[in-house]
Amino acid sequence: MVKLSTRSSYWRMITILLLLYRNIVIVRSDDKQSDGLTLRKMRSDNHLRVAGGGGGEGSFFKVALFADLHFGEDAWTDWGPQQDLNSIKVMSTVLDTENPDFVVYLGDVITANNLPIHNASFYWNQAISPTRARNIPWASLFGNHDDAPFEWPIDWFSSSRIPQILCPANSSEGDVCSFKGTTRLELMRNEIENSLSFTEFGPENLWPSVSNYVLTLLSPNTDHKSPLMLMYFLDSGGGSYPEIISNIQSEWFRNKSNELNPNSSIPEIVFWHIPSKAYEKVAKIKKVAGKRRRRRTHCVGSMFKERVAAQEAEMGMMKLLTERPSVKAVFVGHNHGLDWCCPYEKMWLCYARHTGYGGYGSWDRGARILEVSGEPFSLKSWIRMENGTVHSEVVLST
Known part of the structure; x- marks a missing residue:
């Protein structure tokens, strides 16, 4: 990767970004039509409903997980904007091939x-x-990079100095070159302006306090509001926060899950970015089983290419999850070289697949797909690759 800091290189980058932005077709609507299924946003209670198909066999709800896109990486070079274009190609291929009802940015x-x-x-x-x-x-x-503080590239301090277009030497504004970045709250405010976004602010008393919320997927039956599944979203920190799911977040989950699902009768899945310490435990068990005991494990995946980079500490969240028989799976990103699902207690711990061309690693890109069926309930998953192939199919719950 060659990094250029010249004025011409910067303007080439700006031109690429403007052309990219101009050619993006932006469509805003509260309804998505797909194969006879309708997904509607109910703003009053933040519910989703899959309707049509009668709620019987053949009705399903499909989710694509896009993890670790890393847009804007090395934005001042020729390399960076090209990676963003490559990432758009990956997502476009997955969306056109799978035609999901919903997308989660992990x-x-x-x-x-x-x-x-x-x-x-x-x-x-x-x-x-x-x-x-x-x-x-x-x-x-x-994730941990979304609101991380700006890091000055070393080559900006070489003989060519800081690119003038980015940091005017004669500027009278004191904060022009400070690059304070954009906070989680600012990013979230922009995000929820989109009518298609189900993203929500978290309760103000939670630390980390932004992307903590729950979505309810309603039954395909149109005559009642029977929940088919609950989807919890948690902010695992990083950037301006420690890399943890805090004790107060765990208490929020306990209270919210007891309120929405007191009898654990509704299946639940959980999303966050940085894996918990339990992922380290599962990875070690697999290594011991495969290397020393030579017995087959139940892990499913094609990539076991690096060690688990877990949260800084475990503060009770996994204990709560293992005590709820309704929790079927946890989905994380963060490790670009891992895409496995492994059983843990009575649930599954799963990685997504590295989707973006930004970030470290040269492994092939793709996305994890989830398929939820009702009556009877089932949760299946597989990896859809950029080249169109499918692998690592697994049934996470029946």
């Missing part, structure tokens, strides 16, 4: 510590553009 949507601008929402909007252009609703949560 954190590290942007690489804010590489963004020398005050408004990172410009790159966030690019990241969600393939989904929005296809009129597909989505929800997002934050």
Whole structure:
């Protein structure tokens, strides 16, 4: 990767971004029509309903998980904007092939510590553009890079100095070169302006306090509001916060799940970005089983290419999840070289697949797909690759 800091290189980058932005078709609607199914946003209670198909066999709800896109990485070079274009191609291929009803952005949507601008929402909007252009609703949560402080590139201090276009030497404005970045709250305010977004602010007393919320998927039956599944979204920190799911977040989950699902009769799945310590435990068990005991494990996946980079501490969230028989699976990103699902207690711990061309690693890109069926309930998953192939199919719940 060659990094250029010349004025001409910067303007080439701006030209690419403007052309990209101009050619994105933005469609806003509260309804998404797909194969006889209708997905409607009910703003009053933040419910989703899959309707049509009669609620019987053949009705399903499909979700695509896009993880670690890292838009805006090395934005001042020729390399960076090209990676964003490549990431858009991956998402477009997955969306056109799978035709999902819903998309989850699983954190590290942007690489804010590489963004020398005050408004990172410009790159966030690019990241969600393939989904929005296809009129597909989505929800997002934050990763450790989304609001990370800007990091000055070393080559800006070489003989060529800081590119003048980015940091005018004679500017009278004291904060022009400070690059304070865009906070989680600012990114969220921009996100929820989209009528297709189901993303929500979290309760103000939670730390981390932004992307903590729950969505209810209603039964395909149109004559009642029977919940088919609950989807919890949690902010696992990073950037301006410690990389944890805090004790107060765990208490929020306990109270919310007891309120919505007191008898644990409704299946539940959970999304956050940075894996918990339990992922480390599962990975070690697999290694011991495969290397020493030579016995087959039940893990499903094609990539076991790096160690688990877990949260800084475990503060009770996993204990709560294991005590709820209704929790079927947890889905995370963060590790670009892992895409497995492994059983843990009575649930599954799953990684998504690295979707974006930004960030580290040269592994092939793709996305994890979830398929939820009702009556009877089932949860299936597989990986859809950029080249169109499918692998690692697994039944997570029946």
